[in-house]
Amino acid sequence: MDKPLKTPPPYPIASVDHALRAATMLQLEGGATVSQIAERLGVARSTAHRLLAMLIYRDFAVQDENRVYRAGPVLELAAHSQSQVSLLRAATLPHLRRLVNLLDETANLTIRTGDTARFIASVESGQALRVGSREGMVFPAHRTTAGLLLLSALDDAELAEIYSAARYRDRPADRPDLVQLRSELKRVARNGFAVNRERSERGLVAVGVPVRDRDGTPQAGLSVSMPSVRYDSHNLPSLVATLNAAARAVEADLAAAH
Structure with missing residues (x-):
């Protein structure tokens, strides 16, 4: 387990x-x-x-x-990569703040690199009991809301390459069960959202939707994170609708920026 x-x-x-x-x-x-x-x-x-x-x-x-x-040199990203991340982050931050104002839960923007998901922006809720900023943190992609959303856009061959046994030779315990993962990713793609119940951190629930590029391919995940004691599955449709509205607004701002 x-x-x-x-x-x-x-x-x-x-x-x-x-x-x-x-x-x-x-x-x-x-x-x-x-x-x-x-x-x-x-x-x-x-x-x-x-x-x-x-x-x-x-x-x-x-x-x-x-x-x-x-x-500095230790942290320097390739210019092209930094430019893309900076643009995506700048376009999304105002919408993360609006999400926090609406939902009073911590909002995040996440991208995928290989088999990892990296939080590139995070705006904290003002509640005393809240999920803290995840900005800059890196998690296994299959354990995060946004990671699942972004992995769900891949075909079987791409997924097999990312999670090949050879890549995990030195850490086989970290390799997910591909049959189980594929099944979950199909469900995520069909639903258009993902829910993470304590997969990445104990006591945390996150709900997310994709932010898509002009071709309709998911390029990032937009999510809200909350203490599990405050999560109510009956509110999921409303939560997803609010996130989708924010994601469409981000996409429109990105399109205008280009």
Whole structure:
């Protein structure tokens, strides 16, 4: 039986978390000032400056002539990839904020790379009991809502290549059962949405829909995450309808940007 993979550490170190989140921002967003980093992390400007200085020292960041911090050599993405991610993220963030205002649950945008799903944007709910930001986090694709949505667009040959036994030679326990996975992906494709009940994290439920490109191919997943105690399956149709409206708005903004 699969176990949830991600569990918050019992003794989190705030400074480490802040540094990792700052590095993620620089990688996904292309650059930020000290003040912007401080505001996003909710820390003093002097604290943000010290974090960035350490990131520069370890080549996770660089500072340009305009005092803007950018991803360093360790985090640098290919220019084309960074451009696509930045555009997708910028177009989606306003809609994530609207989702949070409407649903008061944490909203996320996720892309797939091979057999992993990466959260490239996350807006937290304001509730005391809430799912925290997942921005920058990477999970096995088959364990996440968006990952299932994006995998469901693949044919059998593509799926077999991603989950070939050879790729998992050193970690066979991580390889999903392909027969079971294909069956689930067909259901996800047919429904047009996915529900994740504690597959990635204990006590968490997520519901998501695809964001499609001009050809109709899913390019990202738009989802909301909530504590499982607050999830009511009777609200699923309304939740999916709200997510689909947001996804169509993102697609329209992306089309206008091109």
